[in-house]
Amino acid sequence: MLTVNHLCVSYGPVAAVKDISLTVDQGRIVSLIGANGAGKSSIIRAISRLISSQGEILLGDTPIQGLPPEKLCSLGLATVPEGRHVFSQLTVEENLLLGAHASQKGRENLSQGLADIYTRFPRLKERKNQLAGTMSGGEQQMLALGRALISKPNTLLLDEPSMGLAPMLVSELFDTLLSLKKEGLAILLVEQNASKSLAISDYVYLLENGSCIMSGKPQIFDHNKAIKTAYLGA
Numbered sequence: 406m407l408t409v410n411h412l413c414v415s416y417g418p419v420a421a422v423k424d425i426s427l428t429v430d431q432g433r434i435v436s437l438i439g440a441n442g443a444g445k446s447s448i449i450r451a452i453s454r455l456i457s458s459q460g461e462i463l464l465g466d467t468p469i470q471g472l473p474p475e476k477l478c479s480l481g482l483a484t485v486p487e488g489r490h491v492f493s494q495l496t497v498e499e500n501l502l503l504g505a506h507a508s509q510k511g512r513e514n515l516s517q518g519l520a521d522i523y524t525r526f527p528r529l530k531e532r533k534n535q536l537a538g539t540m541s542g543g544e545q546q547m548l549a550l551g552r553a554l555i556s557k558p559n560t561l562l563l564d565e566p567s568m569g570l571a572p573m574l575v576s577e578l579f580d581t582l583l584s585l586k587k588e589g590l591a592i593l594l595v596e597q598n599a600s601k602s603l604a605i606s607d608y609v610y611l612l613e614n615g616s617c618i619m620s621g622k623p624q625i626f627d628h629n630k631a632i633k634t635a636y637l638g639a
């Protein structure tokens with residue numbers, strides 16, 4: 406379970422995240438939606454400790470705001486960051502092995518871990534010896550998700566995982582997220598495709614200029630005309 410209390414992020418004088426609190430229970434998908442620059446990625450980067458922040462961040466009962474990013478994997482947190490960020494000069498399999506080595510659970514059973522990822526993403530198996538940088542955009546996105554999952558996380562942060570994916574792959578991705586939810590993962594999702602992310606989310610936070618202006622079950626967004634027009638493209 407991920408708990409964030411009173412999170413604030415500033416870049417110099419710019420306050421990008423202002424007093425955000427949220428929780429994500431196991432087996433739940435929680436979405437952050439909002440316009441460009443609303444602070445969604447800053448929240449993801451603060452939780453994954455890539456930028457400093459104020460406030461409290463807990464994984465289960467463990468406060469993590471003082472920990473370096475490399476410790477988080479062993480506590481069960483994995484992130485698919487904005488952009489692809491695979492190691493382009495390494496092969497697909499080498500990228501996956503790096504992901505596995507990031508946590509004790511991932512290291513324990515490397516070959517089974519690889520087999521599980523290859524079952525979930527057959528394309529990665531076909532391309533396991535290809536340099537990651539030569540994979541297509543969508544394939545690299547898949548690899549970034551595979552590299553996160555092979556560490557056997559209990560909590561997954563995803564920053565725009567459908568970016569650049571063809572519509573069919575977007576549907577597959579959302580099916581994958583639903584099955585991960587059923588497997589009990591806690592998932593915090595940032596998506597441009599707000600209507601699709603609402604459809605699979607248990608709870609949604611709408612951000613504007615770093616603040617949460619509305620939160621609740623996805624259904625409440627359906628009934629709000631202004632929100633629908635501004636954020637859901639209706």
Ligand SMILES: Nc1ncnc2c1ncn2[C@@H]1O[C@H](COP(=O)(O)OP(=O)(O)OP(=O)(O)O)[C@@H](O)[C@H]1O
Nearest residue numbers: 416419420421439440441442443444445446447448
């Ligand atoms: N390294 C940085 N230095 C200065 N300002 C930054 C930095 N990173 C982000 N910001 C600013 O913080 C605000 C929030 O940015 P953030 O990337 O969190 O938004 P976002 O909601 O993810 O937007 P998008 O939908 O475009 O990805 C923006 O105004 C952005 O310009």
Ligand SMILES: [Mg+2]
Nearest residue numbers: 445446447487
């Ligand atoms: Mg962003």
